[in-house]
Amino acid sequence: MSDPTPPGWTLQVARDDLSRTRRRALELAPLQPGEALLRVERVGLTANNVTYAVLGDSFRYWEFFPAPPGWGTVPVWGFAEVVASEADGVGVGARLYGYLPTASHLRVRPGRVDERGFRDASPHRATLPSPYNAYALTGADPAYDAAQEDLQVLFRPLYWTSFMLVDWLVDNDLLGARSVVLSSASSKTAYGAAFGLHRQGIEVVGLTSPRNTAFVRGLGCYDRVLTYAEVDRLPLDRPALYADLAGSPELTAALRAHLGDRLVHEVVVGVTNQEAAVAGTLADTGPAMFFAPDQMRKRIGDWGRPGLDRRFAESWRAFAPVAATWVDVVEGAGPEALERVWREVQAGTADPRAGHVVVL
Incomplete structure (x- = not known):
């Protein structure tokens, strides 16, 4: 060579x-x-x-x-x-x-x-x-577009997680919830999932820091946006599922205390709180970790790999033009x-x- x-x-x-x-x-x-x-x-x-x-x-x-x-x-x-x-x-x-x-x-x-x-x-x-x-x-x-390479390197791996998370939630009837709460709502994985859930008519609440509130509200894919200090404003009239992308034990504790038995399920999706992860406290944020490859394997069994890729490409083509306005x-x-x-x-x-x- x-x-x-x-x-x-x-x-x-x-x-x-x-x-x-x-x-x-x-x-x-x-x-x-x-x-x-x-x-x-x-x-x-x-x-x-x-x-x-x-x-x-x-x-x-x-x-x-x-x-x-x-x-x-x-x-x-x-x-x-x-x-x-x-x-x-x-x-x-x-x-x-x-x-x-x-x-x-x-x-x-x-x-x-x-x-x-x-x-x-x-x-x-x-x-x-x-x-x-x-x-x-x-x-x-099937999802490749030469004009969208920058979007693909930024969003595509994250959108695979978002896409599979939405698919898992819908496949499991939201585990009994009527509302999905996403922390770290300004992250690309979170708002990719919010985009997919919102398209299906599912109520989505985003939790974010004060400095990112205006950005998250401007996305238009969350039904409600709250700061982390406003967890006590989450409605108590419907069962909620918490998808944790922040990995903050303090936030999770506050959410549990407020929602009580209205919190029907928790799942950890990502980690933006590095200190909590390094300290080994992630186990306190929820009973399960969502791992996109697990749901991918299930759907490959259901649809075959070409079928999964085709469905992803269809969803990506809807998401990419919108995401281009967000980045x-x-x-x-x-x-x-x-x-x-x-x-x-x-x-x-x-x-x-x-x-x-x-x-x-």
């Missing part, structure tokens, strides 16, 4: 202090038979990537892209190009969407190659959740921008309207 690119690099974060970063050279050794090399092109950085890091041990996110002890490579979503291949059916120049490292390149071992793409069959990924191992060829992806794309370039944006997003100081895309 000839040298395909300039020297590679990888951005790593300290697992005990996510604000601490370092860049290291990435060795691009010759490919072995059955391997392919992807050049990471365009990725998004959102609070979702912080969740991957916060839950890196418990949900095995650190295992996808191994790093030296004490360090982690944060998973991101985006587009990559095949720049070298020793794998049958995977040609140089192919463009893919999938789960990528904060790095210039990714070595994969394509398996189950077909017209839709492939799965990384590298041994270290064999027991990891399969949806994260899929790489979709843009030319065969201001902020584009950076190179590893320096990636490192800077990671620190900003990890610190929680990003404007909720800002959508950070980094071209590598």
Whole structure:
């Protein structure tokens, strides 16, 4: 294999202090038979990537892209190009969407190659959740639109969670609730779910910080928006389900105290409260953690993978034009921008309207 690119690099974060970063050279050794090399092109950085890091041990996110002890490579979503291949059916120049490292390149071992793409069959990924191992060829992806690449790297992985959360709630008749309460309502996953629930006529209440209240109200997909200090204004005349994206034990305790037996179910969806996650208090926020791949596996069994992809694409096509009015794309370039944006997003100081895309 000839040298395909300039020297590679990888951005790593300290697992005990996510604000601490370092860049290291990435060795691009010759490919072995059955391997392919992807050049990471365009990725998004959102609070979702912080969740991957916060839950890196418990949900095995650190295992996808191994790093030296004490360090982690944060998973991101985006587009990559095949720049070298020793794998049958995977040609140089192919463009893919999938789960990528904060790095210039990714070595994969394509398996189950077909017209839709492939799965990384590298041994270290064999027991990891399969949806994260899929790489979709843009030319065969029903949800792909070349004009929407920035929206896709920012929203698509989050919208998969939103889409599957809504599907799970509807599939289970809201577990007896008549209203869904979402914390961290300014997050993309939360308002993606609110969009889907609202379209089905389900009442949705958003909880957010005072500084994000105007933004959340302006989205138009929440029936009511309250600050975290206004939990006692939640109505008591209907059973409610709490979808927790904040991970704040104090907020959950206040909500439980106010709603009492009107709170019929709780589910943890994400983590914006990093301190609670690191301290191990997430178990106090609810009895269950929603894991989108579980519902995806169920629906693949019900509909087949093409059926699930078709339904997602239909929902995405309704969401994307609306989401485009809710975000201001902020584009950076190179590893320096990636490192800077990671620190900003990890610190929680990003404007909720800002959508950070980094071209590598």
